[in-house]
Amino acid sequence: GESVGLHLPTLSVQEGDNSIINCAYSNSASDYFIWYKQESGKGPQFIIDIRSNMDKRQGQRVTVLLNKTVKHLSLQIAATQPGDSAVYFCAERPGFQKLVFGTGTRLLVSP
Amino acid sequence: GAVVSQHPSRVICKSGTSVKIECRSLDFQATTMFWYRQFPKQSLMLMATSNEGSKATYEQGVEKDKFLINHASLTLSTLTVTSAHPEDSSFYICSARVTGPLGEQYFGPGTRLTVT
Numbered sequence: 001g002e003s004v005g006l007h008l009p010t011l012s013v014q015e016g017d018n019s020i021i022n023c024a025y026s027n028s029a030s031d032y033f034i035w036y037k038q039e040s041g042k043g044p045q046f047i048i049d050i051r052s053n054m055d056k057r058q059g060q061r062v063t064v065l066l067n068k069t070v071k072h073l074s075l076q077i078a079a080t081q082p083g084d085s086a087v088y089f090c091a092e093r094p095g096f097q098k099l100v101f102g103t104g105t106r107l108l109v110s111p
Numbered sequence: 112g113a114v115v116s117q118h119p120s121r122v123i124c125k126s127g128t129s130v131k132i133e134c135r136s137l138d139f140q141a142t143t144m145f146w147y148r149q150f151p152k153q154s155l156m157l158m159a160t161s162n163e164g165s166k167a168t169y170e171q172g173v174e175k176d177k178f179l180i181n182h183a184s185l186t187l188s189t190l191t192v193t194s195a196h197p198e199d200s201s202f203y204i205c206s207a208r209v210t211g212p213l214g215e216q217y218f219g220p221g222t223r224l225t226v227t
Contacts, residue, residue: 032214034215034216036218041202041221041223042220042221043115043117043204043218043219043220043221044155044204044218045218046113046215046216046217046218049215089154089155093216096208096214098145098157098160099145099157099216101154101155102154103153103154104154
């Protein structure tokens with residue numbers, strides 16, 4: 001079936017570095033993508049979203065890039081901080097159907 | 112951003128009893144809400160989709176008689192775990208989709224259920 005997957009299960013960076021978390025998706029009908037951050041014992045927190053008519057969207061310290069040609073999504077976090085340590089999930093959605101989540105990438109930020 | 116609340120955040124109950132979890136969208140209307148279950152170190156597993164005023168749609172393998180869902184208003188959905196057993200112990204998370212053309216989806220803080 002259709003799925004969203006992540007290349008790296010764990011990413012370790014130093015404080016101040018830029019982080020890049022990658023995600024591959026397989027449903028070409030997906031037109032909406034979201035990145036969530038989940039800290040231990042908490043629900044997923046909405047970070048940023050992007051629609052398929054865009055290839056880049058910027059937020060505060062975060063940028064999402066979408067490459068529809070190769071079905072690839074990435075989340076860039078600038079000047080990573082210890083508070084960014086969490087599990088990050090990408091999710092895709094075709095139309096208004098249900099979200100399909102990736103397996104998650106754990107980001108570890110060392111001071 | 113939009114806020115989704117869940118109550119309770121933690122609950123411990125005895126086997127055979129029922130537990131109700133509430134999910135509320137605090138500052139937006141949500142025609143559609145979702146209930147997920149998450150096991151340690153795993154991604155979220157969708158259990159069911161609830162639409163205000165109609166019956167919930169359950170995912171394959173989810174017992175509808177065990178996990179009762181009611182979406183009584185545009186801001187409230189409830190999940191009742193009936194006749195709970197230890198294997199029902201998990202982290203339950205609700206999500207609400209904003210009613211509108213964009214349909215952003217926000218998550219609640221989760222409810223940790225422990226069945227003894």
